[in-house]
Amino acid sequence: MAVKDFALPDLGEGLTESELVSWHVAVGDTVRLNQIIAEVETAKALVELPAPYAGTVSRLYVEPGVTVSVGEPLVAFEVAGAPGTEPGLDVEAEPSTETEEAREPMLVGYGARPDAQGRPARRARPGLAAHTATEPAVPPAAPSVPAPIAAAPEPPAATQVRERPRATPPVRKLARERGIDLATVTGTGERGLVTRADLDAYQAPPVPTTVPTTMQTTAPAAAIAGGEAADELRIPIRGVRKATAEAMVRSAFGAPQATVFLTVDATPTTELIQRLRARTDLAEARPGLLAVVAKALCLAARRTPEVNSRWDEAAQEIVQTRAIHVGIAAATPRGLLVPVVRDADALSLAELSGAIRELAVTARSGKTPPSALTGGTITITNVGIFGVDAGTPILTPGEAAILAVGAVRRQPWEHDGGIALRDVLTLALTFDHRIVDGAQGSRFLADVGRILADPASVLALV
Structure with a gap:
C-alpha cells in the first residue's frame, strides 16, 4: 500500500487559502474516487472537495475551523500500489514502472498528476504550495527563509530525506501565537509529531508571581497566560x-x-x-x-x-x-x-x-x-x-x-x-x-x- 497526501487545491478566482468547515469522512473510512470528503469555505463560497484517490483514509491533517493555504496537506490516503514514503517527507523516489493504465485518474485542478515515464516522483511537504503527491521531481527554488530543521532520527543516506518539524496546522498556529519555535520542541506523537500537549509541556514552568517590567509593557497579563480578557470577544477575520x-x-x-x-x-x-x-x-x-x-x-x-x-x-x-x-x-x-x-x-x-x-x-x-x-x-x-x-x-x-x-x-x-x-x-x-x-x-x-x-x-x- 502507498500513502498519498491530498493537498488543498487551487480553487480558482485568485484564492490562496480556505477554511476547513467539515469532514465527510473519518480515519479508517474507505472512499471511492470523486466521493465528497470535505467542505471548505473560501473567501467567496462553500466548496465540496472530492477524493482524488480510491482508498482508505489514514490521516486527517486539519481540524474543522482551521484556515489552510493552497498546497498544504488536508488528508492522507492508503491506496493500492508501491510502498509510499511518510507524509511530510521530501523524498526522491525510484523511477516509476507503472503503466498509464495502472495510474489513478486525474481530477482537473487537484489530486495527483500522472507521473512522467522514467521520471522520479516526489512527495509534497506540508506548507509548500506547488507540489502534489506524485508530481514529477523538480529541484525546488530555495526559499527566502529556510525552514527550521527538527531533530529527528537520521534517515538512510540513500533516501536523502529533508524534514521540518512535524505538526498539524492547528498546532503550528498555536505555536506561532505562543511564540514557540517548533524546532526546539520534542514531539511525543507518532513519528515525532509535535502535539498540543507538547506545547503545553513546553510552557510548563510556573509563571512568576511578579511579572517582569518588560513583559508588562508589551502584553496584557491575560495574553501572557495564553488567555483572553474576560470582557473581550475576539473574532478571527477570515x-x-x-x-x-x-x-x-x-x-x-x-x-x-x-x-x-x-x-x-x-x-x-x-x-x-x-x-x-x-x-x-x-x-x-x-x-x-x-x-x-x-x-x-x-x-x-x-x-x-x-x-x-x-x-x-x-x-x-x-x-x-x-x-x-x-x-x-x-x-x-x-x-x-x-x-x-x-x-x-x-x-x-x-x-x-x-x-x-x-x-x-x-x-x-x-x-x-x-x-x-x-x-x-x-x-x-x-x-x-x-x-x-x-x-x-x-x-x-x-x-x-x-x-x-x-x-x-x-x-x-x-x-x-x-x-x-x-x-x-x-x-x-x-x-x-x-x-x-x-x-x-x-x-x-x-x-x-x-x-x-x-x-x-x-x-x-x-
Whole structure:
C-alpha cells in the first residue's frame, strides 16, 4: 500500500487559502474516487472537495475551523500500489514502472498528476504550495527563509530525506501565537509529531508571581497566560468577512464616490405587484419589489450607459459593457455575498424574479459557487428588508454604480392635490465620479424613480 497526501487545491478566482468547515469522512473510512470528503469555505463560497484517490483514509491533517493555504496537506490516503514514503517527507523516489493504465485518474485542478515515464516522483511537504503527491521531481527554488530543521532520527543516506518539524496546522498556529519555535520542541506523537500537549509541556514552568517590567509593557497579563480578557470577544477575520473587508477598503480608497438620494411614491408599483401576484401564470414567479427595481434599473441603464461601466486604470479608458449583469447583495450567515444575475436586461420580469430568488436561496445556504460571485457590472442592495430607510452604499470594486433600496413606508404624501397615505421609499445611488458625473447619476436615479412611481411610463422611456 502507498500513502498519498491530498493537498488543498487551487480553487480558482485568485484564492490562496480556505477554511476547513467539515469532514465527510473519518480515519479508517474507505472512499471511492470523486466521493465528497470535505467542505471548505473560501473567501467567496462553500466548496465540496472530492477524493482524488480510491482508498482508505489514514490521516486527517486539519481540524474543522482551521484556515489552510493552497498546497498544504488536508488528508492522507492508503491506496493500492508501491510502498509510499511518510507524509511530510521530501523524498526522491525510484523511477516509476507503472503503466498509464495502472495510474489513478486525474481530477482537473487537484489530486495527483500522472507521473512522467522514467521520471522520479516526489512527495509534497506540508506548507509548500506547488507540489502534489506524485508530481514529477523538480529541484525546488530555495526559499527566502529556510525552514527550521527538527531533530529527528537520521534517515538512510540513500533516501536523502529533508524534514521540518512535524505538526498539524492547528498546532503550528498555536505555536506561532505562543511564540514557540517548533524546532526546539520534542514531539511525543507518532513519528515525532509535535502535539498540543507538547506545547503545553513546553510552557510548563510556573509563571512568576511578579511579572517582569518588560513583559508588562508589551502584553496584557491575560495574553501572557495564553488567555483572553474576560470582557473581550475576539473574532478571527477570515472567509467572506475578510474578503468583504478587503474589497470595501479597495473600493472606498480606490475610487472617488458620490451618493444621490431620491424619495418616491411607489404606490403604483406596490399595486402592480399585487395584481401580478394574483395572475395564475405568475403564481410561481411571485414578482416582488426587488425584481421590479432590477427591471427598472436595466431600463434606466439603457439611457445612461455610464452607470454600467468600469474604469480601466492601465489603459486609462472607461469601458462600457453592453450586457447588464446585476449583482444582488445578499446578507447570509457567512457575511455579505453579491451573486450575479447575468444578462439581466434580457430577462422578463418573471424570469428576473425567479433568478433573484434562486440566487438568494443558494447564497443563504452557502452553496454559491465562486464563479457566480464575479462578473457583475452594477449592483442592487436592498437595505429596506432591515427596516432601513436609506444609506450610502459603497461600490463593489470594479463597478461604477450601486443602487440601495430603502424600506417601503406607509405615510402621508401629497397626492392628486391633497394628502393621502401612500407607499413611499427612498433610493440611494452611489457612483464612481471618474466615470459618472452628477448629471448622469441624477438622470439615471430619476429614471428609476419615475418607473417606480408610474410603471406605465416605460412606454415613453427613450
